[in-house]
Amino acid sequence: MPDLIIDGRPVTVPKGTPVIAAAEALGIVIPRFCWHPALGAAGACRMCAVMFLEGPVKGLEMSCMVPAADGMVVSTGHPEAVAFRSRVVELLMANHPHDCPVCDEGGHCLLQDETISGGHALRRFPGRKRTYLDQDLGPFIQHEMNRCIHCYRCARFYQEYCGYFDFGPMQNANRVYFGRFASGPLENPFSGNLADICPTGTLTDKPARFTSRRWDCQRAPSVCLHCSLGCNTVALSRYRAIARIEARENPAVNGHFICDRGRYSFGFATSAERPRQARVDGVPTNVDAAVTQAAARLGKVVADHGPSAVAVAAGARSSLETLAALAALARTGGWQGPAVFPDRATQAAVTTALALLDGGRARSLAAVAKADAVLCLGVSALCDAPMLALSLRQATRADAAVIVADPRPVALPLPFSHLPLPPTSLAEALTLLAGPAPADAAAIQQRLPLFPHLWAAVEQASQTFAAAKRPVIVFAPPYAAQVAAILRDDARTGLFPVLSGPNAAGAALLAAPDAPSLDALAAAIETGDVRALILAEADAAAASPKLAAMLGRLETLVVLDNLPTPGFAAAKVFLPTQTLFESGGTLCNNEGRLQYAAPVAPPGEPVSRDGHGDHPPRDYARKLPGTDPQPAAGLCAALAAAMGLSMPAPSFAAATGIAPGALGASGARVTKFPAFPPAVPPEPLDAAKGLVVVRDDALFGTDEPGRYAALARAQAPAVPVVRLHAADAATLGLPDGAAVAVALGERACDAVLAVHGDMARGVLVVPRLPQWAGLPPVLDPTSLRRRQP
Numbered sequence: 001m002p003d004l005i006i007d008g009r010p011v012t013v014p015k016g017t018p019v020i021a022a023a024e025a026l027g028i029v030i031p032r033f034c035w036h037p038a039l040g041a042a043g044a045c046r047m048c049a050v051m052f053l054e055g056p057v058k059g060l061e062m063s064c065m066v067p068a069a070d071g072m073v074v075s076t077g078h079p080e081a082v083a084f085r086s087r088v089v090e091l092l093m094a095n096h097p098h099d100c101p102v103c104d105e106g107g108h109c110l111l112q113d114e115t116i117s118g119g120h121a122l123r124r125f126p127g128r129k130r131t132y133l134d135q136d137l138g139p140f141i142q143h144e145m146n147r148c149i150h151c152y153r154c155a156r157f158y159q160e161y162c163g164y165f166d167f168g169p170m171q172n173a174n175r176v177y178f179g180r181f182a183s184g185p186l187e188n189p190f191s192g193n194l195a196d197i198c199p200t201g202t203l204t205d206k207p208a209r210f211t212s213r214r215w216d217c218q219r220a221p222s223v224c225l226h227c228s229l230g231c232n233t234v235a236l237s238r239y240r241a242i243a244r245i246e247a248r249e250n251p252a253v254n255g256h257f258i259c260d261r262g263r264y265s266f267g268f269a270t271s272a273e274r275p276r277q278a279r280v281d282g283v284p285t286n287v288d289a290a291v292t293q294a295a296a297r298l299g300k301v302v303a304d305h306g307p308s309a310v311a312v313a314a315g316a317r318s319s320l321e322t323l324a325a326l327a328a329l330a331r332t333g334g335w336q337g338p339a340v341f342p343d344r345a346t347q348a349a350v351t352t353a354l355a356l357l358d359g360g361r362a363r364s365l366a367a368v369a370k371a372d373a374v375l376c377l378g379v380s381a382l383c384d385a386p387m388l389a390l391s392l393r394q395a396t397r398a399d400a401a402v403i404v405a406d407p408r409p410v411a412l413p414l415p416f417s418h419l420p421l422p423p424t425s426l427a428e429a430l431t432l433l434a435g436p437a438p439a440d441a442a443a444i445q446q447r448l449p450l451f452p453h454l455w456a457a458v459e460q461a462s463q464t465f466a467a468a469k470r471p472v473i474v475f476a477p478p479y480a481a482q483v484a485a486i487l488r489d490d491a492r493t494g495l496f497p498v499l500s501g502p503n504a505a506g507a508a509l510l511a512a513p514d515a516p517s518l519d520a521l522a523a524a525i526e527t528g529d530v531r532a533l534i535l536a537e538a539d540a541a542a543a544s545p546k547l548a549a550m551l552g553r554l555e556t557l558v559v560l561d562n563l564p565t566p567g568f569a570a571a572k573v574f575l576p577t578q579t580l581f582e583s584g585g586t587l588c589n590n591e592g593r594l595q596y597a598a599p600v601a602p603p604g605e606p607v608s609r610d611g612h613g614d615h616p617p618r619d620y621a622r623k624l625p626g627t628d629p630q631p632a633a634g635l636c637a638a639l640a641a642a643m644g645l646s647m648p649a650p651s652f653a654a655a656t657g658i659a660p661g662a663l664g665a666s667g668a669r670v671t672k673f674p675a676f677p678p679a680v681p682p683e684p685l686d687a688a689k690g691l692v693v694v695r696d697d698a699l700f701g702t703d704e705p706g707r708y709a710a711l712a713r714a715q716a717p718a719v720p721v722v723r724l725h726a727a728d729a730a731t732l733g734l735p736d737g738a739a740v741a742v743a744l745g746e747r748a749c750d751a752v753l754a755v756h757g758d759m760a761r762g763v764l765v766v767p768r769l770p771q772w773a774g775l776p777p778v779l780d781p782t783s784l785r786r787r788q789p
């Protein structure tokens with residue numbers, strides 16, 4: 001490890017560390033524009049010049065381009081270095097429009113900081129400024145090319161780091177232009193990060209345009225709610241509305257970046273459709289009266305039918321605090337639940353996936369990026385967990401092999417091998433690819449007899465995976481049992497499960513072994529064994545269509561939520577809850593990492609709807625509208641008190657091994673993993689009877705909170721898309737792009753058909769939307785028909 005001296009202070013850093021990063025280890029920030037820790041050095045801006053006084057390098061050099069070495073003596077404040085940087089700033093400002101008062105970057109602009117620190121205050125260049133035409137880059141990024149200083153951060157992030165090429169540098173010399181060949185939406189699903197990494201106002205956040213300055217906003221560290229990865233974010237709130245979401249660095253999870261789904265799906269919290277007032281039989285009332293009514297009605301059901309006639313159900317987006325409170329309420333009342341998972345097989349699969357992580361097998365996103373071979377089993381990264389695709393991209397940049405065994409058509413910004421096998425063959429593929437010994441051609445032909453076109457690819461992938469030193473298996477919970485059977489004694493292979501919700505892992509950790517499933521509750525309601533249900537922060541229509549169909553039969557339905565789900569519409573008593581932005585809470589991500597999201601602002605109707613323009617009404621004595629929502633855990637305690645139940649203080653420490661106060665800045669991994677549950681085989685699929693239905697997430701609008709965010713919904717297709725193999729489409733006489741209808745009981749779901757050649761035969765891929773949740777596992781091909789115009 002090199003030892004060097006910077007500004008008279010010694011420092012020791014790992015080999016290969018550039019001098020600019022070594023200085024940061026001492027708290028010395030050398031001016032820069034093009035340097036970024038995730039992107040490395042480019043030497044484009046010339047702002048990080050320092051003087052090397054002694055050592056293997058001497059003279060004025062760029063600190064981002066010189067690796068730290070033994071014996072170096074560096075001066076960041078040397079007169080020559082300071083003068084050089086001052087001249088660079090003056091040259092960069094020669095063409096700048098000086099429009100700071102109307103620039104969204106004003107106040108946290110690196111160019112402003114470096115101009116002031118460089119002492120530049122007078123423009124001496126008498127010529128005309130260079131100007132550009134701006135482009136429309138879609139709904140997320142605002143383009144103001146005249147502010148560009150040609151640091152190349154955007155192009156390096158977009159093309160090198162992310163692997164997309166519809167945006168980049170054009171022309172040359174002083175006329176370099178960063179944009180597209182023609183105006184149009186950026187194709188990169190991580191494009192929102194351009195607003196974070198651009199050091200000027202060239203690329204800014206379009207949805208937040210002209211809404212606020214940073215110093216106007218309340219800010220708090222938060223955690224993303226839109227998949228199971230738990231990426232770290234910063235939430236900004238102004239005038240009781242979430243103004244924007246930014247990436248928060250966490251080296252072990254998301255690094256410096258987040259995906260566009262996590263950045264732009266926050267609108268559910270301030271949606272005009274959000275229910276903010278308690279209701280009893282559809283009539284608005286105050287929270288205390290609603291709690292009293294709920295307690296009275298639940299008490300009557302208990303008196304008439306016993307405590308087992310009351311059940312509790314929750315969702316995978318609830319915090320650990322909420323889930324623990326619901327569990328404590330159910331135990332205290334002797335009620336059933338809380339139920340979270342649609343069926344026992346799903347709960348057993350998630351629990352098995354978590355149990356597999358015991359013994360140091362869990363891998364983070366950062367570890368996936370450093371793997372030399374990754375097998376994705378039943379996971380399409382860009383759909384199921386977008387930031388996973390970015391980690392896979394970094395792995396392949398270091399020559400890792402990526403194998404994706406998934407029936408869906410898979411698109412990734414990286415080189416990978418796709419094995420489009422149907423779900424019924426994925427378990428066999430896992431055995432062949434990651435078994436104890438590499439598979440040979442004979443074994444493949446014996447175990448995958450129906451897919452001769454994939455034999456060579458499977459054999460190559462198996463040999464690659466067997467030779468890897470740092471392999472990782474990324475898998476969906478339905479295949480957890482097969483992973484357990486193969487890798488129970490294999491400590492070499494890391495595991496990375498991808499779950500179905502932001503706190504699905506937490507729900508599995510807190511679930512009682514005898515907790516019923518949502519489908520079991522539906523059956524109990526149908527038989528009359530359950531007469532009352534508390535439904536907390538769950539979309540029953542999406543999680544369990546069987547339960548959603550039974551809600552009308554209940555004597556009492558108490559709903560606690562902050563989204564206008566079908567449960568809200570059916571509720572006899574509705575209690576509004578606060579969102580994660582308002583109450584805060586702890587979530588457990590897919591690798592068993594507990595992370596706390598701090599509250600950023602109290603609840604309340606946004607001023608834009610409550611007031612006149614951007615200013616609230618000046619009646620200061622009135623109660624602020626929309627402030628009725630309360631933390632779900634607090635409502636559970638209030639409900640218990642109203643019923644005379646002595647509910648203990650809820651805690652998740654016993655189930656996770658981590659106390660809330662023990663969470664660090666990067667979170668803490670669970671120390672108490674569940675034991676392997678009894679195997680619950682999923683419903684067998686008879687592919688010979690028709691098309692196997694496979695659910696698919698989209699980048700926007702399919703996750704539960706995102707379905708209620710206007711900006712996210714606007715990015716989703718106007719008509720859902722279903723996908724079919726070209727051969728199957730030809731058999732059914734359906735062309736690509738045809739308007740089709742899929743029969744679902746007495747109704748039909750309209751869709752557009754997309755025909756692919758790189759997906760499994762005998763499979764119909766449908767969107768993960770509530771209206772599609774009732775499709776059977778195997779669909780009669782005659783149920784898919786062309787829609788008449």
